[in-house]
Amino acid sequence: xxxxxxxxxxxxxxxxxxxxxxxxxxxxxxxxxxxxxxxxxxxxxxxxxxxxxxxxxxxxxxxxxxxxxxxxxxxxxxxxxxxxxxxxxxxxxxxxxxxxxxxxxxxxxxxxxxxxxxxxxxxxxxxxxxxxxxxxxxxxxxxxxxxxxxxxxxxxxxxxxxxxxxxxxxxxxxxxxxxxxxxxxxxxxxxxxxxxxxxxxxxxxxxxxxxxxxxxxxxxxxxxxxxxxxxxxxxxxxxxxxxxxxxxxxxxxxxxxxxxxxx
Numbered sequence: 001x002x003x004x005x006x007x008x009x010x011x012x013x014x015x016x017x018x019x020x021x022x023x024x025x026x027x028x029x030x031x032x033x034x035x036x037x038x039x040x041x042x043x044x045x046x047x048x049x050x051x052x053x054x055x056x057x058x059x060x061x062x063x064x065x066x067x068x069x070x071x072x073x074x075x076x077x078x079x080x081x082x083x084x085x086x087x088x089x090x091x092x093x094x095x096x097x098x099x100x101x102x103x104x105x106x107x108x109x110x111x112x113x114x115x116x117x118x119x120x121x122x123x124x125x126x127x128x129x130x131x132x133x134x135x136x137x138x139x140x141x142x143x144x145x146x147x148x149x150x151x152x153x154x155x156x157x158x159x160x161x162x163x164x165x166x167x168x169x170x171x172x173x174x175x176x177x178x179x180x181x182x183x184x185x186x187x188x189x190x191x192x193x194x195x196x197x198x199x200x201x202x203x204x205x206x207x208x209x210x211x212x213x214x215x216x217x218x219x220x221x222x223x224x225x226x227x228x229x230x231x232x233x234x235x236x237x238x239x240x241x242x243x244x245x246x247x248x249x250x251x252x253x254x255x256x257x258x259x260x261x262x263x
Contacts, residue, residue: 001025001026001027001028002026002027002028002067002068002244002245002248003027003028003030003066003067003068004021004027004028004029004030004031004066004067004068004069004070004244005030005031005032005033005062005066005068005069005070005090006018006021006029006031006032006033006045006069006070007033007034007069007070007071007072007073007077007081008033008034008071008072008073008077009032009033009034009040009045009048009049009058010034010038010040010043010048010058011072012233013072013233013236013237014032014072015048015049015050016049016233016234016237017070017072017237017240017241018032018045018046018048018049018051018054019049019050019051020234020237020238020241021241022046022049022051022054023051024241026241026245027241027244029045029046029054029056030056030062030063030064030066031056031059031061031062031063031064031066031069032045032048032056032057032058032059033058033059033060033061033062034058034059034060035060035077036060038058040058041057041058041059041060042057042058043057043058044056044057044058045057045058061084065088065089065090066090067090067091067248068090068091068092068093068244068247068248069081069084069085069090069091069092069093070092070093070094070095070240070241070244071092071093071094071095071096072094072095072096072236072240073096074096074098074157075096075098075099075100075103077096078094078096078099078103078107079103079106081094082094082106082107082110082116083106083110085110085114085116086109086110086112086113086114087113088114089113089114090114091114091115091116091117091244091247091248091250092110092114092115092116092117092247093117093119093122093240093243093244093247094107094116094117094118094119095118095119095121095122095236095240097120097158097161097162097163098157098158098162099118104118107254108254111252111253111254111255112252113252114252115247115250115251115252115253115255116253116254116255117243117247117254117255117256117257117259117260118254118255118256119239119243119256119257120161120162120163120165120166121162121163121166121211121236121239121257122236122237122239122240122243122257123211123228123230123235123236123239124239124242124257124261125228125235126163126213126228126230127239127257127258127260127261127263128261128263129167129213129215129226129228130166130167130170130258131258131263132226133167133170133171133215133226134170134171134173134174135174136217136224136226137170137171137174137175137217138174138175140217140224142175142196142197143219143220144217144218144219144224145194145200145216145217145218145219146171146198146199146200146215146216146217147199147200147202147215147216147218148160148164148167148168148199148200148201148202148213148214148215148216149202149204149213149214149216150163150164150201150202150203150204150211150212150213150214151203151204151205151206151209151211151212151213152203152204152205152209152210152211152212153205153206153207153208153209153210154205154206154207154208156205159203159205160185160201160202160203161203161211161213163211163213164201164203164213165180165201167213167215168180168182168183168199168201171199171215172199175197177197177198177199182197182198182199183198183199183201184198184199184200184201185201185202186200186201186202186203187200210230210231210232210233210235211228211229211230211235211236212227212228212229212230213227213228214226214227215227239257242260243257243260246259246260247260
């Protein structure tokens with residue numbers, strides 16, 4: 001089995017990673033990690049995840065380096081764990097969004113020493129959507145308007161989502177438009193007409209929606225819409241676990257879900 005460490009193990013995403021990793025039978029949960037001073041430190045990770053005791057208490061750092069670490073946390077925490085993984089040669093699957101250019105460079109630097117996989121979205125379906133959106137954008141002429149609407153739960157911090165930004169980046173690259181200068185983030189005012197060669201981005205935050213992304217290519221007379229709807233966060237967890245299996249025996253390097261799916 002693959003020794004696995006999970007960051008943010010007391011959070012909503014972390015608890016599901018612990019539960020589904022255990023249920024898969026492919027992983028041994030060797031470390032469940034949380035921030036210093038977190039109220040759940042010392043509690044059993046399995047009990048927090050609702051699967052019974054695993055004998056793995058929540059700690060600030062692993063007692064011993066695991067084979068793979070999965071991190072869905074905040075950018076500052078991700079930078080810390082990337083440095084840890086580089087030092088101890090631990091493979092890392094990172095699903096944190098909202099990373100700055102400097103923080104992305106930190107991941108790439110860590111990847112010189114250990115395999116690092118970063119994804120704006122770990123869903124297998126969304127990663128196929130990235131490819132399809134680029135292909136459609138390249139085929140359609142410029143008089144097709146391009147709009148992206150993303151919807152997430154009320155607790156999501158960053159907007160627009162990392163997935164929406166990646167979809168926009170794929171469209172911009174296919175059209176050779178300057179990114180992010182081609183983005184229009186919502187519209188307001190009496191003079192808010194759509195401008196040519198731009199991509200509209202709209203973020204909705206409501207309820208407990210796990211994730212919905214709609215990409216519209218529309219012109220006078222017709223609309224082509226590509227969409228993906230995640231029914232629950234388990235979609236992202238299963239994708240991350242799939243990536244962890246794939247990454248566990250890879251050489252150092254910076255990888256994406258496109259590598260996992262051979263896209």
